[in-house]
Amino acid sequence: MTTSHLDPASLHSSLRDPVLGSIGFLNEVMARYPDAISFAPGAPYPGFLDGIDTERYTRRFLEHLADEQRLGPVKARRLLFEYGPSRGLINGVVAGALRRDHGIDAAPETLVITVGAQEALFLVLRALFPTSAEQLAVAVPCFPGVVGAARLLGIGLVGVRETADGIDLDALEAACRAARHAGRPIRACYVAPDFANPGGSRMSPESRHQLLRLATREDFLLLEDNVYGFTAASGAGLPPLKALDSEQRVIHIGTFAKVCFPGARVGYVVADQPVGARRTLADELAALKSMVTVNTSPLAQAVIGGMLLEHGGSLARLGRAKSALYQRNLTLLCAALERHLGAGEATGVTWNRPEGGFFVRVNLPVPANEALLEISAARHGVLWTPMSHFHLDDTGDTQLRLSCSYLDTEEIETGVSRFAAFLTQEIGS
Amino acid sequence: MTTSHLDPASLHSSLRDPVLGSIGFLNEVMARYPDAISFAPGAPYPGFLDGIDTERYTRRFLEHLADEQRLGPVKARRLLFEYGPSRGLINGVVAGALRRDHGIDAAPETLVITVGAQEALFLVLRALFPTSAEQLAVAVPCFPGVVGAARLLGIGLVGVRETADGIDLDALEAACRAARHAGRPIRACYVAPDFANPGGSRMSPESRHQLLRLATREDFLLLEDNVYGFTAASGAGLPPLKALDSEQRVIHIGTFAKVCFPGARVGYVVADQPVGARRTLADELAALKSMVTVNTSPLAQAVIGGMLLEHGGSLARLGRAKSALYQRNLTLLCAALERHLGAGEATGVTWNRPEGGFFVRVNLPVPANEALLEISAARHGVLWTPMSHFHLDDTGDTQLRLSCSYLDTEEIETGVSRFAAFLTQEIGS
Numbered sequence: 001m002t003t004s005h006l007d008p009a010s011l012h013s014s015l016r017d018p019v020l021g022s023i024g025f026l027n028e029v030m031a032r033y034p035d036a037i038s039f040a041p042g043a044p045y046p047g048f049l050d051g052i053d054t055e056r057y058t059r060r061f062l063e064h065l066a067d068e069q070r071l072g073p074v075k076a077r078r079l080l081f082e083y084g085p086s087r088g089l090i091n092g093v094v095a096g097a098l099r100r101d102h103g104i105d106a107a108p109e110t111l112v113i114t115v116g117a118q119e120a121l122f123l124v125l126r127a128l129f130p131t132s133a134e135q136l137a138v139a140v141p142c143f144p145g146v147v148g149a150a151r152l153l154g155i156g157l158v159g160v161r162e163t164a165d166g167i168d169l170d171a172l173e174a175a176c177r178a179a180r181h182a183g184r185p186i187r188a189c190y191v192a193p194d195f196a197n198p199g200g201s202r203m204s205p206e207s208r209h210q211l212l213r214l215a216t217r218e219d220f221l222l223l224e225d226n227v228y229g230f231t232a233a234s235g236a237g238l239p240p241l242k243a244l245d246s247e248q249r250v251i252h253i254g255t256f257a258k259v260c261f262p263g264a265r266v267g268y269v270v271a272d273q274p275v276g277a278r279r280t281l282a283d284e285l286a287a288l289k290s291m292v293t294v295n296t297s298p299l300a301q302a303v304i305g306g307m308l309l310e311h312g313g314s315l316a317r318l319g320r321a322k323s324a325l326y327q328r329n330l331t332l333l334c335a336a337l338e339r340h341l342g343a344g345e346a347t348g349v350t351w352n353r354p355e356g357g358f359f360v361r362v363n364l365p366v367p368a369n370e371a372l373l374e375i376s377a378a379r380h381g382v383l384w385t386p387m388s389h390f391h392l393d394d395t396g397d398t399q400l401r402l403s404c405s406y407l408d409t410e411e412i413e414t415g416v417s418r419f420a421a422f423l424t425q426e427i428g429s
Numbered sequence: 430m431t432t433s434h435l436d437p438a439s440l441h442s443s444l445r446d447p448v449l450g451s452i453g454f455l456n457e458v459m460a461r462y463p464d465a466i467s468f469a470p471g472a473p474y475p476g477f478l479d480g481i482d483t484e485r486y487t488r489r490f491l492e493h494l495a496d497e498q499r500l501g502p503v504k505a506r507r508l509l510f511e512y513g514p515s516r517g518l519i520n521g522v523v524a525g526a527l528r529r530d531h532g533i534d535a536a537p538e539t540l541v542i543t544v545g546a547q548e549a550l551f552l553v554l555r556a557l558f559p560t561s562a563e564q565l566a567v568a569v570p571c572f573p574g575v576v577g578a579a580r581l582l583g584i585g586l587v588g589v590r591e592t593a594d595g596i597d598l599d600a601l602e603a604a605c606r607a608a609r610h611a612g613r614p615i616r617a618c619y620v621a622p623d624f625a626n627p628g629g630s631r632m633s634p635e636s637r638h639q640l641l642r643l644a645t646r647e648d649f650l651l652l653e654d655n656v657y658g659f660t661a662a663s664g665a666g667l668p669p670l671k672a673l674d675s676e677q678r679v680i681h682i683g684t685f686a687k688v689c690f691p692g693a694r695v696g697y698v699v700a701d702q703p704v705g706a707r708r709t710l711a712d713e714l715a716a717l718k719s720m721v722t723v724n725t726s727p728l729a730q731a732v733i734g735g736m737l738l739e740h741g742g743s744l745a746r747l748g749r750a751k752s753a754l755y756q757r758n759l760t761l762l763c764a765a766l767e768r769h770l771g772a773g774e775a776t777g778v779t780w781n782r783p784e785g786g787f788f789v790r791v792n793l794p795v796p797a798n799e800a801l802l803e804i805s806a807a808r809h810g811v812l813w814t815p816m817s818h819f820h821l822d823d824t825g826d827t828q829l830r831l832s833c834s835y836l837d838t839e840e841i842e843t844g845v846s847r848f849a850a851f852l853t854q855e856i857g858s
Contacts (some may be wrong), residue, residue, distance in 0.1 A: 004650060004677045008705045011713060012559045027514070049510040054728065055484060074479065081478040081692040085456070115544055115694075115722040122721050126581060130441045148720030152555060157501040193566065221433060248433045263510040265544075265726040276437045284440060287449040291577030292551050293544040293722060297694040299483065300726045 006243065014151035019144050022389040025370065029377055037415035038383040039402040041357050042197060044258050045325055046406065052261055055308030058299075061090070064309055065302075068092065086286040088113025090305035094268050097308055101245040101316040102229075104252060110272035110282045112289060113171045113296045115253035116262075117227060120269035121190075122149045123285045124223060124251055129155045134187035135179055136223075139167040141390035141399075143197050143225070146190050158186060159392045164352070166203035167191050169210055176218040188221040188251075193241055195228040195357025198390050198401040208241055215249045221273075222250045230259050230319035231326045231356040237316075247248075248273050251281065256304045258405075259319045264300040280327060326358060329404040332412050333360055340420035349423055357406035361387065366427050368400040380422035381417055443580035448573050451818040455595055459807055466844035467812040468831040471626060471787050473687050475835065481690055486735030487728075490519070493738055494731075497521065513727045517542025517736035523697050526737055530745040531658075532672040533681060534583065539701035539711045541718060542725045545691075546656060546684035547696035550619075551578045552681055552714045552721065553652060558584045563616035564608055564650075567776045568596040570819035570828075572626050572654070575619050587615060588821045593781070595632035596620050605647040617650040622670055624657040624786025625827040627830040631784060637670055644678045650702075651679045659688050659748035660755045660785040666745075677702050680710065688748045693729040724746075732855055755787060758833040761841050762789055769849035778852055780831075787834035790816065790828050795856050797829040809851035811844055 014020055026040050058080070066076040079089065088094075091108035098104040125136065132154055138146055140159035150157050153166035158179055160172045172189065179186045191211070193203040203211070205219040215222050224241045232238070242252035255267035289295070311317040334353050337360070341349055348365035366372070368386050377383050387399035402419075404412060443449060455469050489510070495505040508518065511551050517523075520537035527533040544551040554565065561583055567575055579586050587608055589601045596800035601618065608615045620640070622632040632640070644651050653670045661667070671681035684696035700710035718724070740746040763782050766789070770778055777794035795801070807813050816828035831848075833841060 004702050006702050006704045006710060008708075011556050011704065012717075014720070015713050017554065020720060023515075023719050024716060043512055043546045046507055046511070050657040052510055077474055078478045079692075081481055081690040082475070083472055083686070086452075102473045115726075118723045119721060127440050127444065130439070145720065145723075152717060152720050226684070257512070261510040262512040263508075263725065263727040265722065273433050273435050275440065279437075280464055281435060284444050287444060287453065288441075288581060290452050291449060291574065291581050292545045292548060293694065294574075295694065297544075297729045298692040299729055299732065303728065381756060382808075394816070 006103070012152070014148070017148075017151045019147045019151060019389070019396065022144055023320050024117065026385060029373065030383060032379045033381065033383065036377050036381040036383045037411050037418060039404070039407070039419070040383050040385045041406045041413060042403050043262060043406050044322070047408070048322060049170070049261055050117045054303045054396055057078045057303045057310060059303040059306065060309050061306035064093070064305070065089075072427065079261050080298050080302055082298070084295045086112070086290040086295050087282065088268070088296060088301060089298050090301045093305045093308050093313060096313045097315045098270065100314050102240050104240065104270060106270045106272055110270060110280055112269050112271065112282050112285045113294050113301055114269060114289065115293050116257060117225065117253050118145050118149070118266035119289070119293060120253045120267050121223070122152070123224075123288045124269060124271070125149050125153050125155055126288055127281065127284050128221065129153060132156055133184060137172060137175055137186045137189040137220070139191055139196060139199065140392060141199050141387055142190070142354060142392070143192065144389055147392065155297070156184060157392055162196065162199045162201050164201050165207050166193055166196070166201045167211070169207065169214060173214055173218065175218050176220065186218070186220050190223040190225065191241070192225040192227065194238065195231060195354055197357065198359050198361060198385070198387065200352050200354030200357050200359055200361060204240075205238060208238070208244055212241060212244060212247075212249060216247060224250050224252045226252060226254045227258060228357040230315060231323050231358070233355065234323070234325055236355070242270060253339070259315055259322065260304050263335055264304050266296060266300050266304045326405055327356070327410060329407065330356070330360070333402060333404040333416065334411060336416035338364075340416050341423070347423070358403050359404045360404070362400050362402060364398045364400065364423070364427060365397055372426070375426055376422045379426070380418045382418040382422055384419070441581070443577070446577075446580045448580060448818070451573055459812060460804065462806045462810065462812065465806050465810045465812050466836070466840050468833070468836070468844060468848070469812050469814045470835045472691060472806060472835050474749070476837070477751060478690055483732050486732045486739060488735070489738050490735035493522070493734070493755050494518075509727050509731055511727070515541070515719040515724045516711065517697070517725060518727050519568070519730045521733045522737050522742060525742045526744045527699065529743050531669050533669065533699060535699045535701055535793070539699060539709055540712050541698050541700065541714045542730055543696045543698060543718065544722050544725050545686060545694045545697055546654060546682050546696035547578070548718070548722060549682045549696050550575060550652070550654075551581070552717045553698060553700070554578050554582055554584055554683070555581045555717055556710065556713050557617055557650065560580060561585055562613060564613050566601060566604055566615045566618040566627060566649070567821075568620055568628070570628050570816055571619070571823060572621065573818055576821065585613060585720065586821055591625065591628045591630050593630050594636050595622055595625070595630045596640070598636065602643055602647065605649065605762050616650050617652050618644070619652040619654065620670070621654040621656065623667065624660060624783055626657065626786065627788050627790060627814070627816065629781050629783030629786050629788055629790060631667075634667060637667070637673055641670060641673060641676075641678060646674060653679050653681045655681060655683045656687060656784040659744060660752050660787070662756055662784065663749070663752070665784070671699060672732045686765060687743055688734050688751065689733050693733050695725060695729050695733045755834055756785070758836065758841060759785070759789070761785065761838060762831060762833040762845065765842055765845035766791075769845050770852065776852070787832050787846060789831045789833070791831060793827045793828050793829065793852070793856060796827055801855070804855055805851045808855070809847045811847040811851055813848070836847040
């Protein structure tokens with residue numbers, strides 16, 4: 001009997017890229033050390049999950065749907081269980097929330113409801129990069145989901161360094177020119193203007209305008225990921241790029257994973273760019289989606305749609321209590337680091353203090369690699385994410401990422417005290 | 430103000446392939462003729478949707494999960510709302526059903542739970558085709574989801590004609606040799622052995638064995654789609670290729686869209702092929718999935734898992750009542766065609782009489798194109814699918830597809846009488 005043994009080299013090259021293994025690696029470490037306190041997951045606070053009433057939200061959305069489409073209750077309910085349009089079922093509700101909360105003025109039909117922000121990213125990259133002749137610029141360190149999607153599609157990436165004010169605009173401009181000169185121009189640039197994962201940077205209003213002007217000047221599209229915008233301190237929200245976008249340069253991507261919950265797997269993309277005379281980029285993305293996932297589960301869409309409607313059709317209202325907790329956790333984490341590690345500079349350990357998001361970056365005097373993580377887990381019961389997972393190459397990196405979203409007050413305090421012991425005992429800090 | 434107007438030619442080539450527009454075209458025609466009887470949708474019978482009790486199924490699955498993973502109710506319930514493993518949450522339940530119903534012996538960890546069968550197809554194609562150096566063979570006429578996924582990934586297709594006994598094995602063997610000779614060998618072949626959409630063919634047990642032997646001889650993998658297997662008449666089920674697969678040549682894909690309901694968007698793939706020394710193809714597919722949709726909605730998985738458990742962990746038990754209705758509809762459809770169109774040969778109109786599935790193919794003496802469909806809809810209030818949507822090129826085709834799954838007895842009768850009037854008056858049959 002001969003078995004069909006597959007040679008790894010015969011499979012798609014993305015499968016040999018470390019980025020595809022990074023999530024699996026962390027899950028595997030977490031499974032081996034169940035008692036460790038983990039600063040790794042960027043998942044929402046579990047306590048927020050207990051109040052989710054899927055039945056009530058579904059009923060609420062069905063009432064809305066019956067009203068909007070003039071359907072009887074049986075026909076409306078059937079829409080939960082049937083195939084649905086690739087474009088989505090809750091586009092109107094989401095478009096309303098984007099207008100209300102962010103000043104994004106997008107017609108419902110220019111939205112596509114996707115299986116999380118990840119599918120939105122994937123579809124946009126597939127549409128925009130017909131060949132490998134053009135490249136995608138990304139701020140580095142970069143969310144692995146973008147890198148992974150690009151690898152699956154064979155799209156070349158150009159890393160541009162990130163400052164505390166977001167992507168370095170001078171470096172981006174230089175990268176555009178160099179890429180054009182090399183015959184592989186930059187067609188689009190991925191940015192998360194608010195509290196980027198993992199960098200924590202936030203673009204000032206002026207930088208947002210400058211980035212839009214640069215996109216026009218150098219003729220590239222902006223792929224804006226708005227996942228952490230809602231974590232801004234109360235009253236400190238800034239308009240996303242899409243709200244400032246008078247030239248339809250911006251494709252805006254979002255998810256309900258953090259502001260509602262991850263298990264729905266519902267995200268969205270606003271793609272109002274005209275394509276030819278009669279179509280929009282959203283039409284094209286919906287057509288691509290019909291060949292990837294067909295449509296996003298109407299069951300899951302209904303829960304999210306109803307959850308939005310129950311909160312006045314507003315993401316901001318949904319996110320307010322959550323934002324307060326994440327702000328508190330971030331403050332607690334930074335304060336605990338301060339208390340346990342002192343001013344930092346003396347020991348060679350420093351960290352940033354972002355104004356929002358889930359993450360703090362810590363600089364070590366030694367490489368924060370997987371071997372060091374293993375020591376941290378085994379001897380000190382504390383887990384974190386090596387920042388090398390967020391780089392485009394496998395160069396050693398002396399940074400690590402701490403996430404505070406998934407932990408409670410006590411776990412943050414205990415976790416940081418273990419982390420400090422790890423640093424003191426293992427790397428002499 | 431300059432608007433970012435996108436040139437269609439600057440987008441991915443798959444967007445210019447007719448296959449991506451085919452579903453949109455049919456939906457658009459159906460929307461314009463809401464009173465027409467439509468033989469187009471391959472969707473399940475709507476009456477089956479009214480008894481779905483998502484709450485009960487979810488509770489049932491949660492009890493199972495709490496028991497299996499030794500979790501308290503709060504922790505178990507949270508798994509519905511959190512991110513989950515890319516591989517899936519209901520793998521054990523699905524593996525049990527595949528063993529019980531089909532004799533497929535697959536460990537739960539060799540399954541990946543996907544966003545419908547479509548995502549499974551997409552991931553498998555991405556894994557198996559690193560470059561365009563190798564090709565995918567498909568039986569023609571072919572399910573558009575395969576063609577579309579291949580187009581998105583730039584994978585070359587080789588069409589092989591289908592007989593009433595499934596893919597033509599001699600033609601497939603010849604195609605393998607020709608492709609190898611041309612330096613672009615066939616790496617995998619997509620087949621739906623039971624009641625292929627749209628051809629309606631079914632492979633005999635002997636042909637299944639021959640196909641497996643051919644796969645070994647010519648060294649290709651089989652991609653088996655089992656979507657319509659459950660529609661076989663009672664007691665007439667045949668073992669899928671995967672159950673006969675002693676060499677791990679077969680990657681088995683299925684969906685719960687027809688046997689449960691489409692709105693969950695839950696499918697699966699069995700990929701137990703070893704990759705290198707320590708991994709399986711399922712591991713690789715899960716890694717790819719983490720960059721396409723991250724994971725399949727646990728909310729939706731729980732409903733399907735619970736639905737299976739409520740039916741003794743068996744797809745067959747779930748499908749029994751449904752199979753009986755589809756068998757009845759198929760008989761009604763063929764009988765009505767017989768009654769209204771006579772023996773057929775006299776008028777140049779013929780059709781097949783498949784033993785299962787949702788579809789009947791009708792041969793006309795003229796091209797059954799979109800222009801003719803427009804006439805059928807506008808003047809006669811009856812819709813169908815041009816078979817050109819299932820071919821790899823845009824050559825005219827004189828066949829059309831009638832689907833009987835979505836209609837009730839009366840609609841089938843009225844629809845066929847309208848269809849007969851259309852044929853008589855418009856094409857002189």
